[in-house]
Amino acid sequence: MASRSASRTLARVAASAARSSLATRTMGAAPRFAARASAVSSFQQTRGLKTLNFGGSQEKVYERSDWPKQKFLDYFKNDTIAVLGYGPQGHGQGLNLRDNGLNVIVGVRKDGRSWKKAVAEGWVPGKNLFTIEEAADKGSIVLNLLSDAAQRDLWPTVKPFITPGKTLYFSHGFAITYKEQTHVEAPAGVDVVLCAPKGSGTTLRTLFLEGKGLNSSIAVFQDVSGKAHERVQALGVAIGSGYLYETTFAKEVYSDLFGERGVLMGAINGLFRAQYDVLRAQGHSPSEAFNETVEEATQSLYPLIGAKGMDWMYANCSVTAQRGALDWHQKFYDASLPVFKDLYESVKNGTESQRALDKNSQADYRESLEVELEEIRQSEIWRAGETVRSLRPENNKD
Numbered sequence: 001m002a003s004r005s006a007s008r009t010l011a012r013v014a015a016s017a018a019r020s021s022l023a024t025r026t027m028g029a030a031p032r033f034a035a036r037a038s039a040v041s042s043f044q045q046t047r048g049l050k051t052l053n054f055g056g057s058q059e060k061v062y063e064r065s066d067w068p069k070q071k072f073l074d075y076f077k078n079d080t081i082a083v084l085g086y087g088p089q090g091h092g093q094g095l096n097l098r099d100n101g102l103n104v105i106v107g108v109r110k111d112g113r114s115w116k117k118a119v120a121e122g123w124v125p126g127k128n129l130f131t132i133e134e135a136a137d138k139g140s141i142v143l144n145l146l147s148d149a150a151q152r153d154l155w156p157t158v159k160p161f162i163t164p165g166k167t168l169y170f171s172h173g174f175a176i177t178y179k180e181q182t183h184v185e186a187p188a189g190v191d192v193v194l195c196a197p198k199g200s201g202t203t204l205r206t207l208f209l210e211g212k213g214l215n216s217s218i219a220v221f222q223d224v225s226g227k228a229h230e231r232v233q234a235l236g237v238a239i240g241s242g243y244l245y246e247t248t249f250a251k252e253v254y255s256d257l258f259g260e261r262g263v264l265m266g267a268i269n270g271l272f273r274a275q276y277d278v279l280r281a282q283g284h285s286p287s288e289a290f291n292e293t294v295e296e297a298t299q300s301l302y303p304l305i306g307a308k309g310m311d312w313m314y315a316n317c318s319v320t321a322q323r324g325a326l327d328w329h330q331k332f333y334d335a336s337l338p339v340f341k342d343l344y345e346s347v348k349n350g351t352e353s354q355r356a357l358d359k360n361s362q363a364d365y366r367e368s369l370e371v372e373l374e375e376i377r378q379s380e381i382w383r384a385g386e387t388v389r390s391l392r393p394e395n396n397k398d
Contacts, residue, residue: 221249
């Protein structure tokens with residue numbers, strides 16, 4: 001029960017974060033944003049483009065104060081921003097751009113599932129909802145937010161409409177970096193940029209509505225106009241990013257695929273399963289095994305890491321928990337490092353991208369995916385988790 005001594009700390013952190021978020025909310029609510037200049041402190045008024053120390057390395061960052069709402073509205077006043085695709089990123093970025101007052105249209109397959117979803121969320125056929133070809137033709141800035149496989153398959157359809165003078169925007173470095181597999185080449189005469197939110201489009205949208213924002217990386221692959229850098233900064237703020245940092249198309253996709261397969265999703269699922277299975281094999285109940293593996297991590301300890309770092313989490317746990325974690329973390333590091341090295345090489349050499357393209361291109365992909373997800377859903381650990389989550393006080397309000 002490492003987190004018992006952390007519960008009060010977590011409550012204080014949550015209260016502090018709530019107060020902080022009220023002071024910094026600047027997007028998603030026009031009246032608050034308009035009043036920002038008079039509400040922020042003198043320190044906040046001076047914030048913007050700067051070079052900061054990240055663990056001993058100097059990096060440039062860009063913030064919302066670099067592109068206040070009126071500034072990017074003026075900047076894009078003559079542009080039509082075409083969002084191709086209405087999956088998680090197309091949905092989140094498209095709605096945020098629309099709510100920020102920009103001239104944005106959506107392009108998807110007519111009468112398909114995404115078309116119907118877009119109509120349900122207020123996009124109007126013939127006004128701001130079009131086929132992919134129509135939207136690509138009408139857009140001066142084209143946000144290619146189709147899935148990676150669809151970007152490959154539909155590039156011959158999209159490419160003729162990406163004419164000189166336009167800006168081609170991605171939120172993933174996949175298509176351009178793995179061009180031997182996707183056959184997506186940067187067209188001549190256009191700016192090619194990237195803004196990649198560090199999270200799902202669903203989270204991007206949710207945080208935008210709460211006045212918050214995901215951090216995003218930005219990159220320029222081709223700068224024909226000489227203004228590609230400033231344009232992608234403005235777009236990054238307009239889609240609802242919290243702050244922006246610089247990368248390249250290749251580094252973005254390498255780190256993204258690596259992280260998803262590693263700590264962010266793949267590795268953490270494997271670690272959860274392994275610890276849970278050992279506890280169950282040693283006679284612990286499902287509820288105890290889940291609480292000591294997942295619930296305590298997600299509800300108590302990880303929020304402390306997110307708030308102030310790993311050392312803060314350690315400092316706010318029991319001495320016994322501190323000692324055990326400090327003594328054992330190196331063993332887990334040593335055991336996992338070779339796996340992570342193999343994973344990065346698999347990403348860099350194109351093995352992971354080819355596997356993703358091949359799998360996602362199968363006609364029955366959605367059906368086979370559902371089978372895999374159902375297997376996870378019906379495994380004991382996550383069935384136990386469903387019961388544990390139902391017992392949280394916030395889920396038992398009468």
